[in-house]
Amino acid sequence: MAKIYEATLSGWGNYPKAKGKVVVPFGISDLRGSILPTIIPRGLGRSYADQSINEGGYVLDMRPLGRFLSFNGERGLLRAEAGVSLDEVLKVFIPRGWFPYITPGTKYVTLGGMVASDVHGKNHHREGSISEHIASLTLLTPSGERLNLTPNDEEFWATVGGMGLTGIILEVEMRMRPIETSYITYRSVRVRNIDEMLAVFDDNDPYYTYSVAWIDCLSSGKNLGRGVVMFGEHARLSELPKSLARKPLFYRRKLKVRFPIWAPSFLLNDLTMAVFNWLYYTTHPPYEGFVDYERFFYPLDAIDDWNRAYGRRGFIQFQFVVPESDTMVRVLERIVKHGGGSFLAVLKRMGKQRGYLPFGMPGWTLALDFPIKPGLFDFLKPLMRDIVAQGGRFYLTKDALMDGEIFRASYPDFPKWYEIRRRLDPEGVLSSNLARRLGMDSPSGI
Numbered sequence: 001m002a003k004i005y006e007a008t009l010s011g012w013g014n015y016p017k018a019k020g021k022v023v024v025p026f027g028i029s030d031l032r033g034s035i036l037p038t039i040i041p042r043g044l045g046r047s048y049a050d051q052s053i054n055e056g057g058y059v060l061d062m063r064p065l066g067r068f069l070s071f072n073g074e075r076g077l078l079r080a081e082a083g084v085s086l087d088e089v090l091k092v093f094i095p096r097g098w099f100p101y102i103t104p105g106t107k108y109v110t111l112g113g114m115v116a117s118d119v120h121g122k123n124h125h126r127e128g129s130i131s132e133h134i135a136s137l138t139l140l141t142p143s144g145e146r147l148n149l150t151p152n153d154e155e156f157w158a159t160v161g162g163m164g165l166t167g168i169i170l171e172v173e174m175r176m177r178p179i180e181t182s183y184i185t186y187r188s189v190r191v192r193n194i195d196e197m198l199a200v201f202d203d204n205d206p207y208y209t210y211s212v213a214w215i216d217c218l219s220s221g222k223n224l225g226r227g228v229v230m231f232g233e234h235a236r237l238s239e240l241p242k243s244l245a246r247k248p249l250f251y252r253r254k255l256k257v258r259f260p261i262w263a264p265s266f267l268l269n270d271l272t273m274a275v276f277n278w279l280y281y282t283t284h285p286p287y288e289g290f291v292d293y294e295r296f297f298y299p300l301d302a303i304d305d306w307n308r309a310y311g312r313r314g315f316i317q318f319q320f321v322v323p324e325s326d327t328m329v330r331v332l333e334r335i336v337k338h339g340g341g342s343f344l345a346v347l348k349r350m351g352k353q354r355g356y357l358p359f360g361m362p363g364w365t366l367a368l369d370f371p372i373k374p375g376l377f378d379f380l381k382p383l384m385r386d387i388v389a390q391g392g393r394f395y396l397t398k399d400a401l402m403d404g405e406i407f408r409a410s411y412p413d414f415p416k417w418y419e420i421r422r423r424l425d426p427e428g429v430l431s432s433n434l435a436r437r438l439g440m441d442s443p444s445g446i
């Protein structure tokens with residue numbers, strides 16, 4: 001029998017919050033019985049805003065579905081239940097010489113959440129988003145049907161990036177990458193401005209699988225875009241110095257460090273800046289050599305509950321992609337001039353992405369945090385419209401601000417996606433605050 005309790009939930013940004021009932025299933029048979037009007041699956045709640053909350057409805061906690069099911073070592077194919085976390089995958093598979101092809105910037109996500117958001121990593125421009133590395137999915141529809149989907153099925157492409165609105169992902173079959181070591185051959189370059197940054201990306205991207213830049217948002221004028229660009233490649237055993245080669249494959253256990261309190265609002269800017277400043281400088285000095293995977297992929301996971309640094313009012317993450325670097329630079333200029341955002345912005349190059357609701361497109365994606373403050377939305381809303389007018393779009397799993405109009409203008413295949421969703425969920429049982437805000441649960445998108 002499933003357990004049900006009332007809770008106020010939010011995403012990682014602690015904004016917005018919603019009261020609902022959480023259903024905790026004890027097994028798959030419980031799931032069939034727990035499809036109630038309305039419900040949304042939830043993994044580890046690392047989406048930023050209202051993606052896995054459901055005011056007045058039900059939220060299905062997927063974490064109990066946490067079993068590894070099989071591994072085919074010849075093909076590198078892992079099959080696991082959707083509630084397995086990426087951290088658990090790393091713990092089991094890194095010591096055996098396997099790593100996921102795609103990883104977001106935190107390992108505290110579930111496989112189901114990764115697929116439903118079609119997450120990307122620092123290698124999107126070369127290896128796409130996670131959907132390119134999923135061999136098959138098992139989807140439970142609201143009518144209780146269990147569908148086995150592969151990339152040959154349109155329901156597959158509606159489910160990846162479909163934000164839990166096409167069904168409940170029960171199982172995921174994901175291709176893993178063979179690795180020889182837990183280390184990354186790493187190069188970081190400090191740059192004085194955005195022109196240098198883009199040139200450094202161009203010069204180095206052909207030689208590395210991964211690239212990302214951190215931009216110092218306190219610099220403006222001729223220093224606009226000052227920051228650090230980081231490149232990485234999985235290190236081979238033969239490349240490691242003897243001291244590291246003795247134990248090449250390991251899962252790094254984390255020291256338990258926790259952000260102790262909700263930061264009071266009067267401390268907010270200084271404290272937030274200090275935390276990020278510290279992370280920035282300690283984790284990314286100019287360097288050429290080897291770093292372990294944890295430091296390269298998950299620097300933010302070093303501190304539990306770091307989202308409390310933004311205080312109880314919470315924050316939003318503003319992540320957009322635009323096709324042209326000039327547009328990205330103009331948006332950065334406006335944000336830096338306005339202030340009030342995070343100390344750092346994260347810049348990545350993107351490539352093509354398939355699916356009906358893909359975030360990625362060839363171009364540049366920039367992500368910044370903004371603590372919730374009066375006047376913030378008045379600044380961001382017009383900026384969002386300009387970004388969309390320049391062919392850009394916002395990332396569904398992070399967005400807190402789009403409305404139906406901005407969403408439909410930037411996701412042109414929404415009507416096709418909606419038709420597939422309507423077939424899978426004709427009664428509109430699957431819904432979330434995000435779905436209602438963007439009109440994803442109605443044909444006109446309103």
Ligand SMILES: Cc1cc2nc3c(=O)[nH]c(=O)nc-3n(C[C@H](O)[C@H](O)[C@H](O)COP(=O)(O)OP(=O)(O)OC[C@H]3O[C@@H](n4cnc5c(N)ncnc54)[C@H](O)[C@@H]3O)c2cc1C
Pocket residue numbers: 012040041042043044045046047048051052062082083103104105106108109110111112113114115116117118119120121162163164165167168169170300397398432
């Ligand atoms: C510090 C940090 C860094 C991040 N970096 C990146 C990054 O680099 N790249 C990137 O792409 N994302 C990034 N993210 C976002 C994160 O990867 C996604 O939001 C991911 O979906 C969160 O997974 P979750 O298990 O917490 O899912 P939740 O947040 O609980 O849910 C996210 C969505 O998935 C749906 N869902 C969850 N489980 C299922 C299921 N079993 N079946 C159907 N639908 C389901 C939910 O309904 C919801 O719509 C980052 C987030 C944080 C906090």
